[in-house]
Amino acid sequence: MKGKLFIISAPSNYELLSLKSIEALKVCDIVLYDDLIDKKILSFSKGKNIYVGKRAKAHHTDQSLINSLIEDSLRKGLTVGRLKGGDTAFFSRVIEEIETAERLNAEIEIIPGITTASLFSSILKTPLTARNISKGVIFITGHSADTDIENYYDFEAIVRLNMTIVIYMGVLNFEKIAEKLLECGMDKNTPVCAGESLGFENEKIICFELKNKECISLIKPPAIIVIGEILRREGVFDALCNRCRSRKARIFNT
Structure with a gap:
């Protein structure tokens, strides 16, 4: 089975979230979310929400673990939402997550946001x-x-x-x-x-x-x-x- 990965840009204020992001969250089976997002955004998610945040000199979820969660979910044919703070095009380490999905030939959709x-x-x-x-x-x-x-x-x-x-x-x-x-x-x-x-x-x-x-x-x-x-x-x-x-x-x- 081939799953799908949504890379979703999440703002610090849910009022700035795009309509496209909301629709994507509604169809995700699992959502991996960052630290610097408005937690109200998670109310749009209908799946399982897992915190994978990073902070300097504080809680830190290893990138390899995030990649593994994405890979395991995609192998099961699930739709994964990777909810990242800010805009995914700027210093977000998103390339490693995209490459994880590419290796599995999974569908990928990137939703831009506000940097x-x-x-x-x-x-x-x-x-x-x-x-x-x-x-x-x-x-x-x-x-x-x-x-x-x-x-x-x-x-x-x-x-x-x-x-x-x-x-x-x-x-x-x-x-x-x-x-x-x-x-x-x-x-x-x-x-x-x-x-x-x-x-x-x-x-x-x-x-x-x-x-x-x-x-x-x-x-x-x-x-x-x-x-x-x-x-x-x-x-x-x-x-x-x-x-x-x-x-x-x-x-x-x-």
Whole structure:
């Protein structure tokens, strides 16, 4: 029997879930869900829900176990829903799960969603690009399993492009990343905004300038970080800072 794998992008707020995602959840026999999703989303599931979340320095479901659960279910001819936080196209390790299904010649359907960068942009009430400020966005991960993060990217090229930088999973290595950006010529006064638990009740945002990189310690992973002059657009950064309670780092709960 040949099963089917749905790769479903799940937001932190169930109101942002797509209609297509809801319909897919209704036909799944088993749903493997991540940590950073609105648990109300699971109410649309008619099958068995299994938690397979990951958090830095906390609970961690090994990827090999997730792959095994997918494989075992597909071999039984079941329909599997892999509910992943954010959008599956960004740093989600989804390729390993897709390859598991491909080896079995199972049907695969990927349902896109809202990436955390877009969610953060909406919360900050500013775009990530603007014609005369930033002509593009660079998405990077702050976590590297096979080398030191300082050697993972061409930081000179990143600075030279002069675009908005979005860092996923970057809290633990942010100071190293910031130091490389500064070494490669980025302005020390470049604004930075970092968001923790976006869309949840404990949502927290901090704002600071790159020279005060140590302020990242005021938030915990998982979080997303935006760096760039786009944050100063029409006083966005100053407005955020005015709502905060610190000298070097501006921190507030939304």
